[in-house]
Amino acid sequence: MKRELITTKDGSKTLLINGLEETYHSKHGALQEAIHVFVENGLKLINSYEINILELGFGTGLNVLVTIDEYLKKSRDNKINYFGVEKYPIFLEEALELVYSELFSNDFVKDLSLKIHELDWEIQNELTSDFFLTKLKKDFFDLKTTELPPIDLVYFDCFGARVQPDLWEMELLEIVASKMRSGGLLTTYSSKGSVRRNLMELGFEVEKKQGPPGKREMMIAWKK
Ligand SMILES: C[S@@+](CC[C@H](N)C(=O)[O-])C[C@H]1O[C@@H](n2cnc3c(N)ncnc32)[C@H](O)[C@@H]1O
Numbered sequence: 001m002k003r004e005l006i007t008t009k010d011g012s013k014t015l016l017i018n019g020l021e022e023t024y025h026s027k028h029g030a031l032q033e034a035i036h037v038f039v040e041n042g043l044k045l046i047n048s049y050e051i052n053i054l055e056l057g058f059g060t061g062l063n064v065l066v067t068i069d070e071y072l073k074k075s076r077d078n079k080i081n082y083f084g085v086e087k088y089p090i091f092l093e094e095a096l097e098l099v100y101s102e103l104f105s106n107d108f109v110k111d112l113s114l115k116i117h118e119l120d121w122e123i124q125n126e127l128t129s130d131f132f133l134t135k136l137k138k139d140f141f142d143l144k145t146t147e148l149p150p151i152d153l154v155y156f157d158c159f160g161a162r163v164q165p166d167l168w169e170m171e172l173l174e175i176v177a178s179k180m181r182s183g184g185l186l187t188t189y190s191s192k193g194s195v196r197r198n199l200m201e202l203g204f205e206v207e208k209k210q211g212p213p214g215k216r217e218m219m220i221a222w223k224k
Pocket of ligand 1: 023024025056057058059060061062063064085086087088089138139140141157158159160164
């Protein structure tokens with residue numbers, strides 16, 4: 001599948017899969033969407049000292065960048081272990097074209113925008129003394145047999161159900177739920193009714209939230 005670079009409405013860039021017309025982030029603003037869905041309605045709602053984050057899928061790395069940028073803004077004394085799962089990593093040339101370094105004022109985060117794509121897979125990389133990134137190159141369904149610490153926060157950022165319907169069905173949601181600790185939070189840009197019902201059936205308490213620009217609603221779900 002060929003990917004093409006596009007500029008979204010807030011000026012930040014993302015990738016589009018040619019033919020499928022599916023983008024890695026919202027055409028209405030990639031950066032705004034990443035902050036709204038994953039920081040405002042994710043990271044900021046978790047109070048634990050040690051936060052284990054699981055992202056499906058890692059893609060352009062924008063979600064880890066907004067996460068560490070937010071983390072560094074606070075004089076936090078907590079620790080983050082971030083696990084990014086991705087079967088089809090982007091190429092370094094694509095990461096270069098995305099110029100995510102331009103989106104951040106923090107020089108450390110600017111540097112990470114490329115570096116995160118050069119890091120080895122399957123090992124824990126120390127980004128700061130308290131922020132660790134482990135990239136897992138695998139299919140989402142292989143999470144079933146992947147050892148992870150109890151997950152506090154899931155960034156469910158799969159391509160939409162229009163193009164990958166199986167990723168929004170019970171089988172994968174059940175695998176993801178089994179990796180989460182009780183009281184953990186799943187956040188997603190989706191507000192699809194069938195996904196909400198699946199999550200409720202799995203014992204989540206689901207809340208509708210205002211969506212990012214260009215989208216009326218999104219969902220967060222607390223695992224009971
Ligand atoms: C919406 S994009 C993720 C955007 C990403 N969070 C970011 O910040 O750029 C969905 C990602 O899921 C990956 N993906 C699709 N099917 C997958 C599968 N079965 N297993 C693992 N990764 C998959 C895609 O390659 C893509 O990077």
